[in-house]
Amino acid sequence: MSHNTFGHLFRVTTWGESHGPALGCVIDGCPPGIRFTEADIQHELDRRRPGKSRFVTQRREPDAVRVLSGVLPEEDGVTLVTTGTPISMLIENVDQRSKDYGEIARQFRPGHADYTYQAKYGLRDYRGGGRSSARETAARVAAGAVARRVVPGLKVRGALVSMGEKAIDRANWDWDFVDDAENPFFTPDRASVAVFSDYLDGIRKAGSSVGAVVEVVAEGVPAGLGAPIYGKLDQDIAAALMSINAVKGVEIGNGFEAARITGEENADEMRMGNDGNPIFLSNHAGGVLGGIATGQPVVARFAVKPTSSILTPRQSIDLDGRNVEVTTKGRHDPCVGIRAVPIGEAMLACTIADHYLRHRGQTGR
Amino acid sequence: MSHNTFGHLFRVTTWGESHGPALGCVIDGCPPGIRFTEADIQHELDRRRPGKSRFVTQRREPDAVRVLSGVLPEEDGVTLVTTGTPISMLIENVDQRSKDYGEIARQFRPGHADYTYQAKYGLRDYRGGGRSSARETAARVAAGAVARRVVPGLKVRGALVSMGEKAIDRANWDWDFVDDAENPFFTPDRASVAVFSDYLDGIRKAGSSVGAVVEVVAEGVPAGLGAPIYGKLDQDIAAALMSINAVKGVEIGNGFEAARITGEENADEMRMGNDGNPIFLSNHAGGVLGGIATGQPVVARFAVKPTSSILTPRQSIDLDGRNVEVTTKGRHDPCVGIRAVPIGEAMLACTIADHYLRHRGQTGR
Amino acid sequence: MSHNTFGHLFRVTTWGESHGPALGCVIDGCPPGIRFTEADIQHELDRRRPGKSRFVTQRREPDAVRVLSGVLPEEDGVTLVTTGTPISMLIENVDQRSKDYGEIARQFRPGHADYTYQAKYGLRDYRGGGRSSARETAARVAAGAVARRVVPGLKVRGALVSMGEKAIDRANWDWDFVDDAENPFFTPDRASVAVFSDYLDGIRKAGSSVGAVVEVVAEGVPAGLGAPIYGKLDQDIAAALMSINAVKGVEIGNGFEAARITGEENADEMRMGNDGNPIFLSNHAGGVLGGIATGQPVVARFAVKPTSSILTPRQSIDLDGRNVEVTTKGRHDPCVGIRAVPIGEAMLACTIADHYLRHRGQTGR
């Protein structure tokens, strides 16, 4: 994993800033013979796209993807088949609202990466957050849409499980509701929509923001993916999710709860199934033991901090070392965790695709 | 990061099984001119060593380290100075209690990696856990002892902050007490020793086990270490900590708490300091913004699950696909989280050393 | 080095096929604060561009480069300064002459990668050579133009030193003549132009092709770049040059000649210079000893095979396993070695830039 690349055999490199002409990704190492359409990619991008409800940023971006390499068109004129060479995908930035960055160009917004970019590089692209903009995640989602097709039978889904002080009722979990047109939150609990709506309207009107927890689940992960020590499947999932902007915590299976219970409570007992595979009587492990997939669903959660862009003035400093007060105007997500759902899915899909190829490389299976 | 290597410029490869003749590590990329003694390494190994109290495994291992390459002895006959070539360190296994593994060799212990190793490789080293044994972590601690010396002014410390249902009182935090001879738990809270002792004695006598949470803190991390997207400092820390056996969750700064609060509460405001560096008025970020170090202490926590080796019989299956009941006898840690403290420190030190070199490579600073 | 990426800290990923909409590269890890203009990049691309004389392919491509990310425009509106984030560059394919590939789509041209692509991937992009097209090298040249600016004082140049049976006279070596408008061969020997012209006209009119040897030289390489064992500077140069299409051999310094002489003849003796640096009395080593730069010019040569596209029918087979005769029509370079000169320079520049950052990372110098 280098600075702008992740994965070993299924490798994704992303590039682009918020206010440059475009952003994109290059997928290297994709197996040949994988079939998809640009509409398949677009479908995932549309799930992440800004401007779809009052609860997400009002920036208008069509996020139209172009596949520039690594595929051959099939006779139907729509289906693309991968050739095994790098797949380059490009998304143009359209709504780069022109404005005077004047003050912001010299101020360090608290909670943002402004100060740290300056400390690292000695200069920074202050336009719309530059490389740290959430727009970068569109490239991840495009890559994830390909990754989903690499592992036969793989199904990766995600959902918002809490927002600030409000949480879903797991008894109401309904995967089908997550992408429902009346669900602006990717929540799996229909009853939570009203609660989240009221709560987030209050946050939004106050010019504030709030954090969230997202859960992602991969079914159909073959037992054996992963590796014992520094190539653990859960370790790579943790890194992949932690690489999403604003994520401050990651857990696998019962996660931090595992620290509070006993070995008896935590063990996932096994019985032999009729199909020759074990049946696990529980899944506290979240589908990973010793860094290697058990064949159960892989379950991970990640904590997204509240957007740092808020209307309340905050104390900070500027490039000249002066104390200033910073207020962040502009178009922002009051709960950036909402749009993190398809991003988390994409990162999980890419990680599993990579391990699928790594496992096959070492073991031939 | 490959299967048994971590880091990019400060690269650590570990090898060895629980019941083979030895284990060890190779550090590649260490800067030349770093000075240490074998006693420095041994000091860290002794902190992790088994057999020191009734609360940890009774396996007796001296864990004596030999430095086989990559150093020149100085005239004092004790100090070693790194030459820039790979540093190989070896620790012999001494107490490989010979025994008949009979049944265990064919049974899959719940919560252990037995089944997943078999699923991955088609065979496994069943002797003492093989590669998954906690003994592998001795190699990490040895590497960490070198890593601590790579970044000038770096100080990495860790502490146990909770065990099962019991937690420390942060008001009592005393770093000096962590390595106190009367403290078998690496707790920073003197008052917690009695509580943890009673609690863990109960667990131990019941043949049970319990999880824990460990906090690690790095001070003296230069602002600017890290990278914006897939080489985030916190992402690499998350991966490093998640690679420790039995870890199920990782968080940076306020971590999962960040998901519950507002942007106003979460922002770390700044004022200009007299020394030309910013003063942060809080550290919810845990020393990392946008993947890059702020110069504040880097703070991470990780959740360790309860040891899966317990006396209560658990349902499982064996190699022949039969249902069996498994009881794990032998020498085990009732709370493996305790000895995870020096391991967590080592992983944090290695990650920061790696980023220090990466940052210097790209920016020259 | 992954399949479509090279370099460790200065990492270049290229993508694109001959007959897709575009090709390009992403440079990851470039230091911040490097200044260049699109015209600087274009200048190097123009040196490699097809269609400039009767001795190179007549495909007409403007090879106009766009820099899509990783830079901030300076106030002059022309200068770009790198921000440390990935630099994406894109070149559109314009002259994708539409045609019926009919037979060629199913035949394996001898000397081409047609058969091996099919053997590897089970399918191939037969349009214009797909990924193996020389067009991919435009992306390398663009990356090299940035790399040249990373190492202060670095100067990388190249020249054609032989073509088929004809070689230059080294006594006539004139670097200034290499890019002379009247020199279609990148030869450093003015007297060779007539010889090469006559020779290659004969080859071209016969529908044949011929090989060549290119020499590349880097001056201003700081002593100390490289590493002793598997990160040798000359090893990475060898890999970088061997990755250019049609290259079959690489040598450093006196290369294969070193195998024919004695230790006395081969040794580069040293004297102390007035500036505190050694003066080498010869440079048989080609500027590299033990994998590490001596501070002398780094000198490498590579052998380019004759283009496999020739008019004389050759025996081959097709996708259906039938014996066929293949004749390669179309626009091709009779001596692909000519345009390999700027490509070799680019690969050398990228390799040195990468080692410059790696050396700085490990040693701080």
Next chain:
Amino acid sequence: MSHNTFGHLFRVTTWGESHGPALGCVIDGCPPGIRFTEADIQHELDRRRPGKSRFVTQRREPDAVRVLSGVLPEEDGVTLVTTGTPISMLIENVDQRSKDYGEIARQFRPGHADYTYQAKYGLRDYRGGGRSSARETAARVAAGAVARRVVPGLKVRGALVSMGEKAIDRANWDWDFVDDAENPFFTPDRASVAVFSDYLDGIRKAGSSVGAVVEVVAEGVPAGLGAPIYGKLDQDIAAALMSINAVKGVEIGNGFEAARITGEENADEMRMGNDGNPIFLSNHAGGVLGGIATGQPVVARFAVKPTSSILTPRQSIDLDGRNVEVTTKGRHDPCVGIRAVPIGEAMLACTIADHYLRHRGQTGR
């Protein structure tokens, strides 16, 4: 490929200096279920071992290898089977002739890496060449002995094809003679032994040294291994061979000869074979087209420079910047190219094993 590691999925890390206590390697990523004995490894090491004839260094090293991890013993007590975890192998240094390095510790021997190590690291291990000692190559040979077993049907052999001005007669090529007890040169030409013996005796008695060319051939390489652009099989072979000490040039197939001939002469024509595989009518390509294996034997040659340790005094400088005359006493190979034969084989075997796993990872074949 990092500084002391090569390979991507079959990864070999070596460590150790000439005059430290030991040297060794760690192989990471080896498939599970590969069977070998320590005697198999030892057999290869014995081929490379010093002290076997008057034509190689008289240093006496048993080079006894110990396998410390990554294997399970089978019931016969001799066979080891790989488990998929890292294989650590260790070779102790025995004959570290104790001596006063006095002057040599401060002088830079011409042709050696003394000056460049000092320039890179600011210090160096002057004892017996340190990391640059040919002893490091024992670790490569041990790794190669495992690699040979990874690809079913793979056969890797090598031979000395020229020494200084003397070359073999290819008409006499006899693979069986290469390892003949009466053949101290790994020459495939029985008639060359007398010629080489006389020639090298002269060189040796004069305290001189001479270069050589080694050819390595791999049969049974499956068509499809390799990759089109920066993961070319021949590129990785070039890097692997160039990483051997004293190697100054590498070529694949007809190599530099390809630069002198026409496309008609160079093309390897194909006919369909009865077994469904193509028959190539020649192998100018050396088994690689477009970076991907054709299924023909992979053929590479490398040029080894004369040992820089010679008795004739050479001009040089020392650590204090003074001009000095250096004479290299001690035990040295008059033609280090001889013992490079098993090393070249090992590097070729490791490279092919790595590509075998990489190909399988991406394509599942």
